[in-house]
Amino acid sequence: MQTITWNQQVVKRNNKSLVLQTIIEKEPVSRADIAQITGLNKATVSSLVNDILEENLIFESGPGESSGGRRPVLLHFNKTAGYAIGIDIGVNYVLSMLTDLKGNILIEKNQPIKNVAFDAVTDVVSEMIRSLILEMPKSSYGAVGIGIGVPGIVDKQGTVLFAPNLNWSNISLKQHIEEEFKLPVLIENEANAGAYGEKQLGAGQSFQDIIYVSAGIGIGAGIILNGELYQGKNGYSGELGHVIIQANGKKCSCGSQGCWEVYASENALLEMAPQQDATLESLVALAEQNDPEAIALFEKIGVSIGIGVNNIINAFNPEQVIIGNRLVVAKQWLEGPILETIQTHTLPFHQKEVQLQFSQLSVYSAALGVSAFVVENFIRDGITVL
Amino acid sequence: MQTITWNQQVVKRNNKSLVLQTIIEKEPVSRADIAQITGLNKATVSSLVNDILEENLIFESGPGESSGGRRPVLLHFNKTAGYAIGIDIGVNYVLSMLTDLKGNILIEKNQPIKNVAFDAVTDVVSEMIRSLILEMPKSSYGAVGIGIGVPGIVDKQGTVLFAPNLNWSNISLKQHIEEEFKLPVLIENEANAGAYGEKQLGAGQSFQDIIYVSAGIGIGAGIILNGELYQGKNGYSGELGHVIIQANGKKCSCGSQGCWEVYASENALLEMAPQQDATLESLVALAEQNDPEAIALFEKIGVSIGIGVNNIINAFNPEQVIIGNRLVVAKQWLEGPILETIQTHTLPFHQKEVQLQFSQLSVYSAALGVSAFVVENFIRDGITVL
DNA sequence: TAAGTTTGTATATTGACCAAACTAAGTTTA
DNA sequence: TAAACTTAGTTTGGTCAATATACAAACTTA
Known part of the structure; x- marks a missing residue:
């Protein structure tokens, strides 16, 4: 039994997080506003805000408009207190970016x-990270972490178990990058x-319950339930591309038959095109x-996509x-x-x-998704540490 | 923004719930054991246990075996502090039961x-509830609630939106039963x-991530993720029976084509049987x-069930x-x-x-599921109230 | 200018958990 | 068989975070 005991530190951590989240979402905002929004007592908010001010994650600006009394001190999220690195490894590109804490x-x-060999790709990735860090502006916290998106099955330990289009299997990508840069690293599908x-x-x-369908060379899906990413037992949920929509249908590269992505992906499109050298762009x-x-x-592909979306909505x-x-x-x-x-x-009804x-x-x-993930972890851990 | 503020009461409620849950799972158990398992301080456990004792949800029994020192006082869950009523409304039966707090x-x-008309069915249901309550043994809390399972789409307010096999639509079942018995009522698919x-x-x-496939006249599914029932935005997730496994396949009663339940349900079985009057039992x-x-x-049905289960596992x-x-x-x-x-x-990998x-x-x-649900709500609310 | 409002802080209180000392009731050992 | 040790559970005093209340500061309004 994984038990969590509750004590005052937990209370403070959560309330602090609540206050910071409120500032991020509603800035500029006064202490009084925060008390009103969260239901916390004014004094409590004041104390927590002062803590967060010391951590440099927020700052005060000149007084705002009065609404009939003393003018409020406005609080802002310090979105340049640090920077996140987000990387999207595609089948024929690597896209990398430096974002502030607001994305x-x-x-x-x-x-x-x-x-696409592992060594070649990681060389590119490493070089990009190095140059991003060099070009990064000065800030309190510097680079707060690195997030990497990979077209394949990733387990919860950050190992790429299988990425068919890159020909990768069983690669401890997280460990590799962590060792080189000594920063928190996060790998996601x-x-x-x-x-x-x-x-x-x-x-x-x-929205709180979202299914994101990634329709590219293959089809994958990200599942967000109750506002949180659902990852499944091992972290590899969402292989909706391999849901069977045509029993005994066309062979799929996964070994099965009639998978959704055989009918609705970019690959399916190109295969059905009469031209030999067709591309999505052409x-x-x-x-x-x-x-x-x-x-x-395109309309035929659309119908096939629709079948899969139907399945998603009903399920x-x-x-x-x-x-x-x-395919967007x-x-x-x-x-x-x-x-x-x-x-x-x-x-x-559905x-x-x-x-x-x-x-x-x-x-x-x-890339923005992994970067936002990195920021979230940083803020949560930053708050936890105190 | 739905915010939750944290304070000492929340801490206490959660710790109390943790202690009670520990007793339920591990009984018989001593205060010292609980402290060890939960990580709470002995004094805290003692105090919380005394609270719960006063609520009659647990009781002490004679001392247990010594392990080299003072003998422990063993704590037990008082599973007969109250009783729950669980009802399963089927297409041609109503099953009802009285359970203790351990199910x-x-x-x-x-x-x-x-x-199957609404009035006729609720008459049966009401009569059964009445007689169960009459036959119920005396206890501290009496009947703690009524749970009802229905073969149809139920929203989060306990309204049966649509139950094709009962010919019901838009029926406020929860309200109806609540008014009659003045007890907490809960309706679930x-x-x-x-x-x-x-x-x-x-x-x-x-297990924490479970998909339960209800293979009967139609097919439905219950989805448990991270140990909790996932209900979807409106409470009607899990219509996996209407996932399309054969695009442009056989017509389904839902208006779509090629739905899983057209190939893998009891109805599908009977339709494929050569005998006119075949039943599952025959x-x-x-x-x-x-x-x-x-x-x-049966083997053919098995393959069709397998296709759908494949989809579930991959997704x-x-x-x-x-x-x-x-079909079990x-x-x-x-x-x-x-x-x-x-x-x-x-x-x-999946x-x-x-x-x-x-x-x-x-x-x-x-029936046991809704009954367990009722118990869970009772225990949670009981603890909340203090 | 005086009265009323709004923002934010200071102070004392409450209530939860916790550490440590203590009581109770056993077992082990010489 | 008595002293030493162990384990269970309670009591006491302390800490910490949130809260209620009072209050100071700063502004608006008539």
Whole structure:
């Protein structure tokens, strides 16, 4: 039995976290506002705010507007008290960025890669991290951590168990990067990272139960339930791409048959295209010129995506389904068929009120997601330590 | 923002709950043991135990064995401090039971019903509750609540939105029963109730992430994540029976096509049977006499169940999948095909370590589940009130 | 200018857990 | 068989965080 005992330190830690979270979400805000919002006593808020001020995570600014009495001292989140590094390892690129503690991008680097071997990729990653740290502005806490999104199955220890498109298996990526930079490192599946990014900074900010569908070369999903990323027993939930939507259907690279991603991914699209050298971009270009064949192709993929989304809605009863990753560029032709498929298939009660949206952060979802994760850990641990 | 502030009362409530939970799980147990297990100070435990003693939820028994010093006073959970009523409304029966606070069945009543109209069913339910309360032994708290499992979609307010097999829609069942008996009432979907029953009292006791598949006339599922029932935004998650496993497949009563339950439920079985008047029981009887046709039929259903279970494992990465409800009687012929389907389809990493089991509580899963739910609420609220 | 309002701080109190001393009731050992 | 040791549980006094209350500071309004 994993038991947690409760004592005054826990109380203080949680209240402090609550106060800081309130400042982050509502800044600029006065002590009096915080007391009103949280229900904590004015004196308690005052004391906690002073603690956080000493930690440099917030700062005071000149007095705000009076509402008939003494003017309030406004509190702001010190979003440049430190910086987070977010990295998205794709199949043919590495995207890295430096963000402040609110997820604003300060520096962004994107490097195409051809050699996906582990050593080659980590060389690129390491070099990028080094240069980001060099270019980073001075701050109280410096780099607070490194987050990395990977297109594959990652366990809770940060080991990449299997990344078919990179040809990786059983790679202790977290340990490797941690040893080099002596900073907290966090590895996440690309879809989970994207889900978290959209939840914190993109389309999902006002929802608690979200399924993020990463529709790229394959299909993955990030599952956010009750506002938190659900990871499954071992951390590898969300392989929705390998849900069977056609029993005894087409062979899938995973060894199974009829998997969703065989019908609804970028790979599926390219395989169905009549042109030998079709790419997602070339098909989009054709569709933009009203090429009926290309449009029909996208619509077919849209229906297949819709089938899978139907399954998601019936299974999870989420508030929101977000479609992300590469296929978002074809939103224009996909959205209609997806919606129509849902309308004709999904249970009416489940359909009602569910939001279907496309990614708001486009190619940045995953990198911003891991970066936001890093920030969250930093803030939680910072507060814990005291 | 729904904020929770932390103070000493919260600390005490949680620690008290922790102590009581420890006693329930480990009884008989001494104060010293509890201090050791929970990490709380001996003095704190003593004080909390005395509080709980006053509430009559536990009692002391004669001293236990010495381990080289003073003999401990053993503490026991007072499982007869009150009783819970659990009811399972089926399509052609109402099963009701009185349980003690540990989920032991004291009285059990089962009544077949023909008329599924709301009024007729609630008359039966009310009559059963009345007689259970009359037969209930004397106790400190009496009947602590009523739980009802229903084969349909239930929202978080206890309204039965839609129960196709009962022909019910939009029925405020909770309100109705609450008004009659002035007791806390709780309504749950039958699959959710079954999942909770197996988790607390049956096959799932040592697991945290469990999917319970209720394979009966239709298919439903209860989803337990991180040890808690996941209900979705509106409380109607788990309609896994309407996940599409065959795009453009057979028509389903829900209006969609190719739903899992069209291929893997009791209804699917009976539809495929050559006999006009086949029932699940008659087919089991045939299979027991080694009738090859009947056995082949079950095996076919088994493969279809396996497809859906594959989808569950890939999507949720659970620790355990439990198959429950009526089809469990055919376990002997279903288990092989299900396992084989998983082995040939499910992602290897996800397959590893996942447990496939059949219900341990047989027909009692749902009724025991709601009853356990009632007990949990009683204990939590009792402790809250002080 | 005086009265009323709002913000934020200071002080004393409350109540929870905890450490340590203590009482109670055994076992072990010489 | 008595002294030494062990273990269980209670009592006492202390600490810490939140709170209620009073109050000072700063502003608005009539």
